Amino acid sequence: MGALYLLLPISLILVVLIGAAFWWAIFSGQFEDTDEAARSILEDNDTPEPKAQEREEEKESRRDNSE
Template sequence: MESLYLLIPLSILLVFVIGVLFWWSTRSGQFDDLEGPAHRILMDDDSPPGEDDAR
């Protein structure tokens, strides 16, 4: 029973910290473009290396 006096406030504090971190990440634009990086991997540049330097 005594362990609940420690675990309940710690769990409430942990939920608060996770909520603040999630709020900060959404406000800073972390979740703005979820598909862009995946599409950039698939867009392959077919020119051989060094060809851009010759231009």
């Protein structure tokens, strides 16, 4: 019975904290656009990054200079 007096308030406090976190998530916009991440992986991005192109050009110029 003594454990019940300890565990009941702890569980109620935990439920209130979880409820507050869920309430905050709803009203801060965490669930506004749940499909964006799913759509972003489907978009094509075939152009290489400029830094990658510059590295390739540097490698080619080094090969040309060493020959």
